[in-house]
Amino acid sequence: DVKVTQSSRYLVxxxxxxxxxxxxxxxxxxxxxxxxxxxGLGLRLIYFSYDVKMKEKGDIPEGYSVSREKKERxxxxxxxxxxxxxxxxxxxxSSWTGRGYTIYFGEGSWLTVx
Amino acid sequence: xxxxxxxxxxxxxxxGDTVTLNCSYEVTNFxxxxxxxxxxxxPTFLFMLTSSGIEKKSGRLSSILDKKELxxxxxxxxxxxGDSAVxxxxxxxxxxxxxxTFGKGTHLIIQP
Numbered sequence: 642d643v644k645v646t647q648s649s650r651y652l653v654x655x656x657x658x659x660x661x662x663x664x665x666x667x668x669x670x671x672x673x674x675x676x677x678x679x680x681g682l683g684l685r686l687i688y689f690s691y692d693v694k695m696k697e698k699g700d701i702p703e704g705y706s707v708s709r710e711k712k713e714r715x716x717x718x719x720x721x722x723x724x725x726x727x728x729x730x731x732x733x734x735s736s737w738t739g740r741g742y743t744i745y746f747g748e749g750s751w752l753t754v755x
Numbered sequence: 756x757x758x759x760x761x762x763x764x765x766x767x768x769x770x771g772d773t774v775t776l777n778c779s780y781e782v783t784n785f786x787x788x789x790x791x792x793x794x795x796x797x798p799t800f801l802f803m804l805t806s807s808g809i810e811k812k813s814g815r816l817s818s819i820l821d822k823k824e825l826x827x828x829x830x831x832x833x834x835x836x837g838d839s840a841v842x843x844x845x846x847x848x849x850x851x852x853x854x855x856t857f858g859k860g861t862h863l864i865i866q867p
Contacts, residue, residue, distance in 0.1 A: 645797075674855075683859035684798075684843065731797060735855075743789065744845070744855060746797035 644668070647732050647747040654754050660719040662750050664732030672735040673715035674699075674744070675707060677728040684731065690715055722754045757782040759846050761858035769866050772834050776861045778844030779826040788820055788827050791843040793860070798843055801829070831863075839865045 648663040666673065674689040676699075686699030688707040696707050704726060708716045715734075719726055732747040758781045768774055780788065787805045791798035802811045804820035804827060811818050815834075820827045831838055841860040848856070 681859070684845075684857040686855075743800060743803055745800070746791075748797050 645732055645734055645745050645747040647730075647750045649750050650748060651751045652753070654719075654722050654752065656723055656754055658722050658754075660722050660752065660754075662717040662719075662730055662732070662752070664715045664717070664747055665713050666715075666732075666734040666745070667713065668734065668736065668745075669712065670734035670736050670745075671712075673709065674733040674735070675705070675715065675717045676731045676733065677701070678731060678749075679728050687717065687730075719752075722752075724754050726752065727754045728752060757846065757848055757856040759844055759856050759858040761842075761844050761861050763861060764859065765862040765864070767864045767866060768834060770834055770836060772865075773830065773832045774834060774863060776829040776831075776842050776844075776863070777826060778828070778858055780844075780846045780856075781825065782846050782848040782856065784848045785822065785846065787847040789845045789847065789855075790818055790827070790829050791845065793841045793843055794839075801842075834865045836865045836867055839863060 645666045654660050672691050675687045676684045678684050685701050687705050688699050690696045690709040693712050706718045730750045733744045735744040760779050762777045787803050789803045790801040802818045807822040815832045818829045841862050843860045844858040845855045
């Protein structure tokens with residue numbers, strides 16, 4: 642089974658703090674993603690990566706950065722957390738099935754910024 | 756801009772009822788449509804559809820895609836309280852890492 646692991650499940654941070662969210666996948670997938678999910682807004686893509694050291698902005702990259710130094714690991718960084726970044730963050734990785742991509746999600750990281 | 760619209764946004768039914776969830780889409784280069792079920796944590800994969808008219812089935816859940824009319828439905832028969840969840844529809848286009856667009860989801864509540 643594909644496993645996508647997010648190391649921090651629940652965090653509470655203060656405004657202005659730097660926040661690291663780590664994600665590791667064990668299936669040698671090329672593509673990894675960070676989403677945030679908010680009530681009424683659905684899943685929104687923050688950043689994705691299609692290879693080591695490669696990254697592309699998604700729909701809402703402002704206030705975030707990412708790092709992919711190894712294929713299995715994709716980190717989301719909030720340089721200076723703000724209250725509007727309180728959300729659930731989902732990491733995902735994807736595989737090609739021959740007819741399309743299937744995306745696998747981690748358990749989610751619930752971040753509260755106070 | 757790619758768009759995925761799910762309806763209804765929320766639905767409350769009684770246990771044993773049959774429900775139909777809708778997903779319509781507008782994308783520039785359709786590759787696949789995926790359905791996910793999300794309870795309190797991460798979404799779990801249900802189906803991937805790439806061809807029109809071919810029903811995918813798993814137990815009481817089934818789904819079908821209409822590429823001409825640009826929509827898909829997810830059916831759940833004989834609903835149970837464990838079916839209560841948010842059901843997400845996502846469309847893959849372009850084939851690359853950036854190819855998934857999600858709808859806002861349908862929040863389904865099954866009352867005993």
